[in-house]
Amino acid sequence: MKKIFLIIQREYLTRVKKRSFIVMTILGPLLMAATIVVPIYLATRTNETKTVAVLDETGIFYEKFKDSDNIRFHYLVSDIATAKANFSKSDDHALLFIPKTEVTLPTNAILYSEKSVNINVTSYIKNVMSKQIEELKLQARLSELQTDKKNPVSVDDILRSIKTTVDINTMKIGEDGKESKSYTEINMVLGMFSGILIYFFIFMFGAQVMRGVIEEKTSRIVEVIISSVKPFQLMMGKIIGVGLVGLTQFLLWVVLTFGIVTVVTSFMPSGSIRKSATEQMMSQKQGMGSAVSQAASSQDEKSDEGMGGVMEALNSVNFPVMIGAFIFFFLVGYLLYAALFAAIGGAVDSEADTQQFMLPITIPLILSIVMAQYIIQDPDGPVAFWFSIFPLTSPVIMMIRIPFGVPYIQVILSMVLLLLGFLGTTWLAGRIYRTGILMYGKKVSYKELWKWIRYK
Amino acid sequence: MDLFSAQAVSKQYANHKALDKVSISVPDNHIFGLLGPNGAGKTTLIRIINQIIAPDEGELIFMGRKLQPNDIAFIGYLPEERGLYKKMTVGEQAMYLAQLKGLSHHEAQKRLNYWFDKFEIKGWWNKKVEELSKGMQQKVQFLVTIIHEPKLLIFDEPFSGFDPINASIMKDEILAQKEKGATIIFSTHNMSSVEELCDDIALINRSKVVLSGAVRNIKKTFKTNTFGISYNSYEGTLQSILPASFQVLSENQDVDHRHARVKLPDGATPNDLISAVLPFVTIYSVNEQIPSMNDIFIQAVTQQTSQPETKD
Numbered sequence: 223m224k225k226i227f228l229i230i231q232r233e234y235l236t237r238v239k240k241r242s243f244i245v246m247t248i249l250g251p252l253l254m255a256a257t258i259v260v261p262i263y264l265a266t267r268t269n270e271t272k273t274v275a276v277l278d279e280t281g282i283f284y285e286k287f288k289d290s291d292n293i294r295f296h297y298l299v300s301d302i303a304t305a306k307a308n309f310s311k312s313d314d315h316a317l318l319f320i321p322k323t324e325v326t327l328p329t330n331a332i333l334y335s336e337k338s339v340n341i342n343v344t345s346y347i348k349n350v351m352s353k354q355i356e357e358l359k360l361q362a363r364l365s366e367l368q369t370d371k372k373n374p375v376s377v378d379d380i381l382r383s384i385k386t387t388v389d390i391n392t393m394k395i396g397e398d399g400k401e402s403k404s405y406t407e408i409n410m411v412l413g414m415f416s417g418i419l420i421y422f423f424i425f426m427f428g429a430q431v432m433r434g435v436i437e438e439k440t441s442r443i444v445e446v447i448i449s450s451v452k453p454f455q456l457m458m459g460k461i462i463g464v465g466l467v468g469l470t471q472f473l474l475w476v477v478l479t480f481g482i483v484t485v486v487t488s489f490m491p492s493g494s495i496r497k498s499a500t501e502q503m504m505s506q507k508q509g510m511g512s513a514v515s516q517a518a519s520s521q522d523e524k525s526d527e528g529m530g531g532v533m534e535a536l537n538s539v540n541f542p543v544m545i546g547a548f549i550f551f552f553l554v555g556y557l558l559y560a561a562l563f564a565a566i567g568g569a570v571d572s573e574a575d576t577q578q579f580m581l582p583i584t585i586p587l588i589l590s591i592v593m594a595q596y597i598i599q600d601p602d603g604p605v606a607f608w609f610s611i612f613p614l615t616s617p618v619i620m621m622i623r624i625p626f627g628v629p630y631i632q633v634i635l636s637m638v639l640l641l642l643g644f645l646g647t648t649w650l651a652g653r654i655y656r657t658g659i660l661m662y663g664k665k666v667s668y669k670e671l672w673k674w675i676r677y678k
Numbered sequence: 679m680d681l682f683s684a685q686a687v688s689k690q691y692a693n694h695k696a697l698d699k700v701s702i703s704v705p706d707n708h709i710f711g712l713l714g715p716n717g718a719g720k721t722t723l724i725r726i727i728n729q730i731i732a733p734d735e736g737e738l739i740f741m742g743r744k745l746q747p748n749d750i751a752f753i754g755y756l757p758e759e760r761g762l763y764k765k766m767t768v769g770e771q772a773m774y775l776a777q778l779k780g781l782s783h784h785e786a787q788k789r790l791n792y793w794f795d796k797f798e799i800k801g802w803w804n805k806k807v808e809e810l811s812k813g814m815q816q817k818v819q820f821l822v823t824i825i826h827e828p829k830l831l832i833f834d835e836p837f838s839g840f841d842p843i844n845a846s847i848m849k850d851e852i853l854a855q856k857e858k859g860a861t862i863i864f865s866t867h868n869m870s871s872v873e874e875l876c877d878d879i880a881l882i883n884r885s886k887v888v889l890s891g892a893v894r895n896i897k898k899t900f901k902t903n904t905f906g907i908s909y910n911s912y913e914g915t916l917q918s919i920l921p922a923s924f925q926v927l928s929e930n931q932d933v934d935h936r937h938a939r940v941k942l943p944d945g946a947t948p949n950d951l952i953s954a955v956l957p958f959v960t961i962y963s964v965n966e967q968i969p970s971m972n973d974i975f976i977q978a979v980t981q982q983t984s985q986p987e988t989k990d
Binding site for chain 1: 728760774
């Protein structure tokens with residue numbers, strides 16, 4: 223145990239001290255901060271007011287949407303076909319359509335727009351709609367209670383019974399009038415973001431593991447070391463060490479990005495901008511799987527108009543599950559792939575020879591990202607289900623699905639299978655690795671690898 | 679007493695048998711030469727001793743009991759394929775490898791200071807390995823091999839990459855390790871270093887031990903009662919003076935003298951040779967032709983190779 227710790231320590235320290243690590247650690251947050259700060263800055267510069275046309279067939283929400291500094295609402299009285307036809311000619315930024323419902327209160331709305339709609343707008347609309355519906359429900363409940371005083375009901379029960387979530391589908395209307403679904407919903411953003419993050423993390427640091435193994439082989443130090451430790455210990459030490467490097471870099475990014483954004487926006491003129499920046503930050507941070515408390519503290523701000531809507535939307539995401547799952551899939555997904563990368567590194571003599579073995583590893587990863595586009599539109603469909611269960615694709619796909627809400631049983635099944643997959647690949651990789659690292663100057667085929675796996 | 683012995687160790691790879699019932703015994707505090715042509719199975723055997731790979735069958739006895747995983751703390755191994763992390767400094771690297779051998783941080787530091795002083799390489803501590811020459815790297819490797827004062831030292835081609843001066847420093851150091859009580863297994867192709875250093879040898883060819891024992895005894899059994907003789911020039915051949923049972927193997931002439939190698943019949947002594955030629959020539963020297971390890975090596979290997987293979 224002491225030896226594996228020594229290995230982890232070496233792998234970690236040599237990498238963290240590298241110049242490339244320090245450069246990446248500084249550049250990463252600068253880039254990320256720029257992607258947050260620049261759009262906000264530009265938004266304040268243009269000072270453009272966006273108008274949203276509201277076509278409310280139910281009539282419940284008339285005059286309920288309040289104009290703010292940069293969003294204005296006006297109400298239409300027509301049918302949806304004409305409204306849509308007029309929309310492309312008008313200067314309106316978006317068209318909100320709340321279809322008529324017969325029995326129940328409306329909980330669906332469609333937001334048409336030419337360009338993609340800001341999350342703030344959707345969140346605000348969602349916020350207003352759900353509040354309005356909750357108010358109506360509450361009134362109904364109260365009058366019910368007045369007529370029926372026999373059954374005492376707690377406030378909690380009432381609050382729970384009126385709790386409403388509103389779905390807003392955002393549709394893009396193209397120049398040609400064609401409609402397509404767009405993805406501005408916060409859970410889509412969260413899902414995509416964490417899925418892509420896991421994908422990059424696996425690729426970047428998995429490749430580092432592989433390069434590390436190749437380096438030990440080409441520098442011929444490997445036999446010196448495995449006369450002191452078991453090959454498996456060396457392999458696991460490297461995988462864990464590199465994983466910790468990745469985790470360190472990642473945490474530094476989050477902290478530094480947060481720091482930079484806070485500092486930069488504090489120099490910006492308007493107070494509300496600073497606030498929006500911090501909140502946008504928080505939403506990203508939470509997507510990355512940290513700062514649980516931020517979600518809780520945001521409760522206080524949810525009554526605020528505009529940006530508060532984002533927090534409202536964020537609250538609809540189950541953060542403890544989201545963060546827990548993110549950390550799990552992030553780490554175990556990395557471990558599973560890193561073992562395979564280590565096996566490849568052990569089997570070849572130089573990085574140029576890795577191509578033929580890389581294919582089976584990269585295919586499931588790239589497939590996950592390709593399928594992500596499709597899965598985000600249908601996060602509960604059978605394709606999404608199978609991809610989020612299969613261990614080689616589940617780290618990315620499950621993270622995309624989780625913000626939409628996945629049954630616990632599926633999450634647990636996926637986690638168990640991923641753990642089994644991790645044990646399986648590590649066992650397999652260990653066997654390839656221990657034979658491979660002692661083979662020099664030999665072109666290895668898949669047939670050869672299969673033999674190595676079967677060696678005693 | 680044997681510090682280490684292998685008994686009927688076999689190792690089968692997919693396509694060939696690397697070791698076929700190989701038995702060796704390494705006496706305590708001896709230098710044991712493990713010889714053999716390329717691909718004979720030496721490295722496989724060494725890796726098995728280091729528990730890098732497991733044998734298919736056979737027993738390994740170390741310090742009077744079965745070899746155990748923890749015994750690697752008592753073994754120091756300098757592999758033939760050796761290297762160091764290029765980007766690490768010499769000091770960090772030496773500390774790392776010493777600690778992997780089970781030394782505490784403090785103890786490793788202390789011993790490395792001693793050795794760096796002794797080898798006069800103190801100034802290298804903060805240098806990166808890639809800045810060192812190959813010979814310098816070898817020195818560092820040698821040093822970390824012996825740093826934990828192992829009971830059994832295994833050197834695979836230890837002198838490759840050393841210039842003659844450093845090679846002799848290393849040779850002295852190996853002998854010094856023996857003085858201190860270490861037992862050394864020494865795998866090499868360099869037969870002259872075998873003659874200088876080894877007390878015992880085992881010769882492996884085609885996965886089998888073909889020759890083993892104390893160097894002295896082996897040489898005795900390979901002696902053929904052959905003598906070299908130098909004399910002044912003579913008209914006829916040497917064979918014409920000698921009785922027919924004396925066989926002249928070679929005869930040649932340099933600027934000063936003629937030289938011949940003569941195989942004597944069983945029971946004959948150099949005195950018989952001298953008395954036979956004395957009336958005809960002036961003798962300058964007579965000496966016994968002791969077979970070199972090189973000759974023995976070639977003879978043993980070619981003998982076995984010329985035999986038909988009895989393998990499956």
